[in-house]
Amino acid sequence: MAKKESYEDQLAELEQIIAEIEDDSISIDELSSKVKRAAVLIKNCRKVLTTTEKDVEGILKDLED
Numbered sequence: 001m002a003k004k005e006s007y008e009d010q011l012a013e014l015e016q017i018i019a020e021i022e023d024d025s026i027s028i029d030e031l032s033s034k035v036k037r038a039a040v041l042i043k044n045c046r047k048v049l050t051t052t053e054k055d056v057e058g059i060l061k062d063l064e065d
Contacts, residue, residue, distance in 0.1 A: 007048045014041040 005013075017038045020026045026034055 005044075007045060010041045010044055014038055014045065017041070 017034050021031070021034065
């Protein structure tokens with residue numbers, strides 16, 4: 001089974017991809033695969049953030065009761 005990447009690892013990889021794209025340090029041949037990977041990372045990070053937000057809201061609501 002593949003090890004699940006942490007949010008921080010995924011965010012770091014996404015930042016690296018963005019830097020490569022901004023610096024024009026990747027070839028046009030690599031661009032498509034990098035953008036696809038970035039889309040996956042964004043989706044994964046968004047899911048983690050949404051789940052965490054819901055968890056924290058639930059905890060805070062329980063504290064109010």
